[in-house]
Amino acid sequence: METLTTTLAARDLVKRYGERLALRGVSLSAGRGELVAVIGPNGAGKTTLLSILAGIQRPDEGMISVEPERIGWVPQQASLYGKLTVEENLMLFARLERTPDPKATVERMLELTDLRNRSGDQVGTLSGGNRQRVNIAIGLLARPEVLLLDEPSTGLDPRQRERLWEFILRLAGEGTTVVYATHHIPEADRYADQLIVLADGERVFDGSPRELEQATGTTGLDFEQAFVEYLRQRGH
Amino acid sequence: MRWLLLKDLRILRRSPLMVALLVIYPIVIAVLIGFALSRGPDKPKVAFYSGLSVSASTIELGGHNLNLADEEGALFRDIDVVPVDSRAAVIEKVRDGEVLAGIVIPEDLASNLQSTLESGKLQVFYNTEDPAKQAYVENTIEAQVKAANAALTTRIAQEALDLLNLIGDGGVYHFLGQDFNVLGLKRAESILTDTRATLPAGSEKREQLGEVIDFTELARDNLSFSDEVLNVVGEPIKVSARSLDGGRTSLDDFAVALAASVSLMFITLQLAAGMLASEKEENAFPRLVRGLVSHTGLLAEKAGLAAVCSTAVCLLMLIGLGLFVDLEWSRFALWVVALAGGALAFAALGLAIGTLTREVRAASLLAFMLSLPLAFLALVPSGAVAPALYDVIRAVSAVFPFKPTLDALDAALNDAGGLGGAMLHLAALVLVFGALSRLALRRFAA
Numbered sequence: 145m146e147t148l149t150t151t152l153a154a155r156d157l158v159k160r161y162g163e164r165l166a167l168r169g170v171s172l173s174a175g176r177g178e179l180v181a182v183i184g185p186n187g188a189g190k191t192t193l194l195s196i197l198a199g200i201q202r203p204d205e206g207m208i209s210v211e212p213e214r215i216g217w218v219p220q221q222a223s224l225y226g227k228l229t230v231e232e233n234l235m236l237f238a239r240l241e242r243t244p245d246p247k248a249t250v251e252r253m254l255e256l257t258d259l260r261n262r263s264g265d266q267v268g269t270l271s272g273g274n275r276q277r278v279n280i281a282i283g284l285l286a287r288p289e290v291l292l293l294d295e296p297s298t299g300l301d302p303r304q305r306e307r308l309w310e311f312i313l314r315l316a317g318e319g320t321t322v323v324y325a326t327h328h329i330p331e332a333d334r335y336a337d338q339l340i341v342l343a344d345g346e347r348v349f350d351g352s353p354r355e356l357e358q359a360t361g362t363t364g365l366d367f368e369q370a371f372v373e374y375l376r377q378r379g380h
Numbered sequence: 381m382r383w384l385l386l387k388d389l390r391i392l393r394r395s396p397l398m399v400a401l402l403v404i405y406p407i408v409i410a411v412l413i414g415f416a417l418s419r420g421p422d423k424p425k426v427a428f429y430s431g432l433s434v435s436a437s438t439i440e441l442g443g444h445n446l447n448l449a450d451e452e453g454a455l456f457r458d459i460d461v462v463p464v465d466s467r468a469a470v471i472e473k474v475r476d477g478e479v480l481a482g483i484v485i486p487e488d489l490a491s492n493l494q495s496t497l498e499s500g501k502l503q504v505f506y507n508t509e510d511p512a513k514q515a516y517v518e519n520t521i522e523a524q525v526k527a528a529n530a531a532l533t534t535r536i537a538q539e540a541l542d543l544l545n546l547i548g549d550g551g552v553y554h555f556l557g558q559d560f561n562v563l564g565l566k567r568a569e570s571i572l573t574d575t576r577a578t579l580p581a582g583s584e585k586r587e588q589l590g591e592v593i594d595f596t597e598l599a600r601d602n603l604s605f606s607d608e609v610l611n612v613v614g615e616p617i618k619v620s621a622r623s624l625d626g627g628r629t630s631l632d633d634f635a636v637a638l639a640a641s642v643s644l645m646f647i648t649l650q651l652a653a654g655m656l657a658s659e660k661e662e663n664a665f666p667r668l669v670r671g672l673v674s675h676t677g678l679l680a681e682k683a684g685l686a687a688v689c690s691t692a693v694c695l696l697m698l699i700g701l702g703l704f705v706d707l708e709w710s711r712f713a714l715w716v717v718a719l720a721g722g723a724l725a726f727a728a729l730g731l732a733i734g735t736l737t738r739e740v741r742a743a744s745l746l747a748f749m750l751s752l753p754l755a756f757l758a759l760v761p762s763g764a765v766a767p768a769l770y771d772v773i774r775a776v777s778a779v780f781p782f783k784p785t786l787d788a789l790d791a792a793l794n795d796a797g798g799l800g801g802a803m804l805h806l807a808a809l810v811l812v813f814g815a816l817s818r819l820a821l822r823r824f825a826a
Binding site: 195198199200212213217219221222223224225226227228232236237239240241266282 | 383384387390391394395662663664666667668670671672673
């Protein structure tokens with residue numbers, strides 16, 4: 145449901161790869177500072193949905209309310225140059241994004257990501273967690289209203305995941321709308337304000353994590369079990 | 381695009397081993413190819429025994445002396461001569477493999493030549509240890525003997541001509557240290573004409589003398605044609621060479637153009653294909669083309685970077701070669717034009733390889749595997765293969781940039797002509813491979 149505070153709205157998105165339908169009329173909306181988790185089995189269409197929202201791919205049908213320039217995108221695999229330092233990566237993309245003051249923007253991102261003391265290190269030498277923070281920082285360079293994160297915590301250890309979510313929650317607290325796809329179901333339960341469940345390219349649920357648990361009609365299940373039960377009940 | 385270019389230069393600067401390999405490897409290959417093309421095999425070792433004594437090595441032909449020892453220099457110009465002191469020593473050295481062949485000049489060579497009744501005979505012994513060198517020795521000796529034969533034939537024909545002139549005009553003939561006066565047909569005719577005038581008209585002797593005078597006149601007239609006839613005998617076939625296709629570049633100069641083309645191809649292909657594929661491998665491509673850089677802009681940046689770097693390296697290589705090889709520095713601007721044209725065409729091909737492979741290692745491997753066959757195909761001479769196959773080779777060479785680059789560099793470096801045509805050809809290839817790359821880039825992010 146779109147409201148006056150809606151930052152991102154997508155309606156009836158359809159994407160076909162030849163004969164295969166990857167997205168079947170998926171809609172979503174998210175308000176300012178809202179955290180939206182997109183979950184579903186493998187091949188459900190999560191990455192396709194995010195890449196369409198990011199403007200990487202064009203939908204065959206449907207519309208999106210926000211121009212891609214106002215959306216920050218953080219791909220699943222870090223999109224960074226390993227031979228460049230943290231600062232050089234940030235500076236390059238800040239210049240390509242034509243930010244008004246690239247140097248100040250980079251300074252801000254180094255502060256935000258807590259990577260000031262690693263700014264001179266080549267990205268190829270960083271840990272997975274730090275690399276992902278740089279990856280997210282690049283997505284934030286143009287001060288986007290919406291940040292799309294595709295499997296942001298993949299490959300991170302629990303401590304790194306914790307620090308990453310602290311960072312994301314801080315962004316949302318500052319008003320950035322965050323849409324993230326994840327396989328890590330507890331992350332959806334723990335951090336999401338809104339949950340979108342995709343299965344076979346179709347949106348099968350849109351609501352809060354508690355509403356998903358209630359929708360299964362069972363009790364005593366943890367959230368991951370409730371999610372699996374929900375899909376089973378709907379034949380997925 | 382400027383920032384992307386600076387980024388790529390910074391990455392290259394931080395990959396010194398890769399850059400060093402990229403520069404040194406093609407230059408080494410180019411120099412090796414250049415040497416292989418411009419240098420024949422080493423002079424083969426050949427044992428040599430001359431049975432001619434110092435006095436017997438000079439023969440007299442028609443009163444002129446010919447020193448056979450002087451002719452040995454020409455005979456052995458392309459051979460590393462190992463002198464021995466007997467025929468048996470020649471055979472032993474050949475058998476032992478110390479030499480590839482042996483030549484024996486028999487004792488009777490001079491007398492046979494001087495008699496002009498029998499040919500002089502050289503004896504040649506071969507070692508078949510190395511078939512390639514054996515063929516080279518055989519060809520070299522055969523060619524040199526033919527050259528010596530031709531020279532002797534001309535000399536003998538000249539002697540015959542001198543003798544015929546002596547018969548016609550009369551004069552002094554030197555033989556075995558003695559001088560003989562030869563009357564000659566001209567003076568004989570004159571004497572006979574004077575004698576006939578003293579005889580009474582209508583006498584039988586006068587008529588007979590008239591027939592003799594007519595004969596001498598006829599003989600003199602026909603002898604006047606003998607110089608043309610004997611010249612033809614001395615050199616029955618003359619060569620009149622005219623180039624119908626291609627330039628007049630020497631093998632050494634062509635080797636320089638070839639070395640530059642090979643280096644240009646390796647460096648540009650590897651750089652263009654590798655740098656483009658690295659954008660995919662670093663996963664940066666989707667982020668870049670999300671409004672930061674256009675697809676065409678990205679291709680242009682990679683092509684420009686590869687072309688500028690390879691042109692600079694090859695220009696430095698040519699300047700370095702210029703210290704050892706005689707290059708026309710006044711044509712320097714044309715070198716740059718030809719190098720830049722070739723580099724852009726190779727860069728476009730490199731982009732097509734990069735978009736196809738989408739992986740740095742695969743791109744480098746494909747670029748490497750494509751390079752050598754392209755160079756070899758462009759060097760296949762006409763007549764070396766069947767005409768239909770040669771047409772196929774020409775067609776394949778025409779759709780890749782190596783051959784036109786070689787033509788352009790040959791024209792620019794050696795004034796071999798056809799620079800404009802080669803540059804147009806390269807421009808067409810830039811457009812074709814550029815368009816292919818742009819199309820293939822659609823599936824690059826997949």
